[in-house]
Amino acid sequence: MQSIRDLKTNFSGAPAVPMATGPDGYLQQGSIRMTLEDPDLWKTFHENGTEMIITKPGRRMFPHCKINLAGLIPCAKYILLVDMVPEDGFRYKWKVDDKWEVAGKAEPQPPCRTYLHPDSPALGSHWMKQSMSFLKLKLTNNTLDQHGHIILHSMHRYHPRFHIIQADDMFSVRWSVFQTFTFPETSFMAVTAYQNTKITKLKINHNPFAKGFRDEGTNSKRRPSKPPVCPEKKPRLSDEDSPPADFSRSSYEGYEADEDLLRGKAEAGGAAVVKEERYSPWATEREGGRTGSPVGNAPGDMYNTEQLVPAPASYLPYRFHGYGKSPSPTPSAASSHSSASARRGPFESRVPDVATVPDHDAAKPRPLHHPHPHHHHETGASVPCGPPHPQAVGAAPQDYPGGVLNVSLPPQVSHAKAPPPAGVLGHHAVYGPYGAAAEQSLGQWGGPGHAQFPPLRPPHHLPAEYGSQAMHHGYHHGNVAEWSQYPLFSYSCW
DNA sequence: TCCGCTTACACGTTTGAAGGGA
DNA sequence: ATCCCTTCAAACGTGTAAGCGG
Numbered sequence: 001m002q003s004i005r006d007l008k009t010n011f012s013g014a015p016a017v018p019m020a021t022g023p024d025g026y027l028q029q030g031s032i033r034m035t036l037e038d039p040d041l042w043k044t045f046h047e048n049g050t051e052m053i054i055t056k057p058g059r060r061m062f063p064h065c066k067i068n069l070a071g072l073i074p075c076a077k078y079i080l081l082v083d084m085v086p087e088d089g090f091r092y093k094w095k096v097d098d099k100w101e102v103a104g105k106a107e108p109q110p111p112c113r114t115y116l117h118p119d120s121p122a123l124g125s126h127w128m129k130q131s132m133s134f135l136k137l138k139l140t141n142n143t144l145d146q147h148g149h150i151i152l153h154s155m156h157r158y159h160p161r162f163h164i165i166q167a168d169d170m171f172s173v174r175w176s177v178f179q180t181f182t183f184p185e186t187s188f189m190a191v192t193a194y195q196n197t198k199i200t201k202l203k204i205n206h207n208p209f210a211k212g213f214r215d216e217g218t219n220s221k222r223r224p225s226k227p228p229v230c231p232e233k234k235p236r237l238s239d240e241d242s243p244p245a246d247f248s249r250s251s252y253e254g255y256e257a258d259e260d261l262l263r264g265k266a267e268a269g270g271a272a273v274v275k276e277e278r279y280s281p282w283a284t285e286r287e288g289g290r291t292g293s294p295v296g297n298a299p300g301d302m303y304n305t306e307q308l309v310p311a312p313a314s315y316l317p318y319r320f321h322g323y324g325k326s327p328s329p330t331p332s333a334a335s336s337h338s339s340a341s342a343r344r345g346p347f348e349s350r351v352p353d354v355a356t357v358p359d360h361d362a363a364k365p366r367p368l369h370h371p372h373p374h375h376h377h378e379t380g381a382s383v384p385c386g387p388p389h390p391q392a393v394g395a396a397p398q399d400y401p402g403g404v405l406n407v408s409l410p411p412q413v414s415h416a417k418a419p420p421p422a423g424v425l426g427h428h429a430v431y432g433p434y435g436a437a438a439e440q441s442l443g444q445w446g447g448p449g450h451a452q453f454p455p456l457r458p459p460h461h462l463p464a465e466y467g468s469q470a471m472h473h474g475y476h477h478g479n480v481a482e483w484s485q486y487p488l489f490s491y492s493c494w
Numbered sequence: 495t496c497c498g499c500t501t502a503c504a505c506g507t508t509t510g511a512a513g514g515g516a
Numbered sequence: 517a518t519c520c521c522t523t524c525a526a527a528c529g530t531g532t533a534a535g536c537g538g
Contacts, residue, residue, distance in 0.1 A: 053531085055500085056501095155498080191498090192499050192500080193498075193499075200531075204530085208530090209508090209528085210505090210529085210530045211507075211530085213530075499535105501534085502534090503531105503533090506530075507530090508529085510526090510527095511524090511526100512522100512524085514522085516520080
């Protein structure tokens with residue numbers, strides 16, 4: 001386990017910048033902390049460019065998302081959600097020279113779904129007593145999926161986003177304050193078949209279900225292995241055969257054992273030292289094109305925001321704002337939207353009054369490389385529950401896809417734990433008090449998306465990774481909330 | 495022809511029912 | 517009757533390879 005502080009240190013592309021709240025700046029809003037389990041495993045994958053298989057019937061993630069929560073009010077109820085956010089507006093292809101290369105604009109985003117943790121809602125004490133796993137979460141490329149799996153496009157990059165919402169049930173989510181967290185090392189490329197053989201090997205070596213494909217296995221089907229696309233791959237694989245000690249385990253059990261070690265290490269603060277590492281080939285690429293990249297994205301790119309659950313009424317006004325007319329009181333907000341200046345000063349994360357809205361507005365090109373969605377986010381002070389006040393609204397133009405919360409409820413949840421309200425639509429969509437038409441929101445998916453953002457730079461540099469500019473910011477304590485380029489609840493129509 | 499996607503397959507893990515014993 | 521443990525089979529989760537289709 002690695003603390004958020006550790007992440008900040010580990011993933012910052014530049015020395016961590018002190019935040020307004022100090023070294024523990026991530027302890028915001030009730031001091032809620034979220035940490036990712038198995039950070040080293042994630043990092044190992046990330047260094048090689050994590051790939052996640054997506055299939056029609058749905059495929060689990062590996063590594064799967066597992067988090068720890070702290071700082072919750074033990075007797076208060078919370079809902080834990082996760083969704084997948086596009087990293088950029090590109091579609092990629094795997095080149096024979098073992099690199100991901102931009103292959104064009106991203107396809108229009110499929111229906112965004114939010115996966116609700118099966119335990120939701122549960123008391124804070126429950127969330128904190130043990131790590132919470134999203135093992136059952138499945139990814140699919142079937143846009144007509146009826147199982148509630150998260151729909152992604154193949155050859156597109158995504159990263160999971162975790163949301164913790166204080167709410168007694170799904171009905172009260174609308175009025176609740178939520179915090180959002182992301183972990184840089186969890187970004188991945190959605191694929192229908194593995195492209196990078198290194199990733200394949202990592203999966204095989206660490207996923208117990210793939211034990212049959214391990215070298216020491218007796219599986220005959222495993223061989224002959226697929227002839228390498230490129231002859232040079234072989235030698236590389238041999239390098240990969242000698243991964244860091246922590247990952248040369250031959251069994252998952254071994255890995256589990258090490259996990260305790262890692263945890264202890266992290267808790268002892270030992271994991272907080274890695275800096276300026278090239279965690280992924282993507283990051284490597286980005287270094288070349290880093291010119292436009294923010295330098296400081298400091299705090300680990302771990303992003304943590306707190307916002308009011310979106311209310312259409314609040315965002316509507318901004319739909320009509322022309323791009324560039326953002327009332328954002330801070331230059332940072334503007335910078336985050338300009339391609340060239342899509343960098344935010346290291347101090348920016350300290351400015352809690354930035355409000356960037358989802359870049360779903362077709363007219364608003366979004367920085368496609370630097371603005372890495374992993375932002376460290378300083379969350380604002382607690383916001384009283386209730387209708388979002390004007391100040392909580394993003395300052396930048398935002399075409400927030402108001403609509404219905406499209407939550408992917410696990411069967412047991414959808415039927416037992418979170419009975420859908422009267423307004424429930426397919427895909428567990430939930431009408432909110434504001435009652436925007438779900439159909440309308442659904443239609444928005446065909447609307448402006450990343451695909452409509454023309455690449456702002458030649459497709460040679462891969463999107464920024466660590467150290468890239470943060471895009472998400474959520475502040476609302478007396479200020480505006482900066483929204484991620486991707487809405488929290490795509491269908492929300494609270 | 496290329497490249498991405500789908501499908502069948504073998505293998506391993508997980509899960510839960512069934513049975514037996516204390 | 518209840519609990520615990522073991523066994524076993526089905527379901528499920530994997531990556532591979534072949535074939536399909538745009």
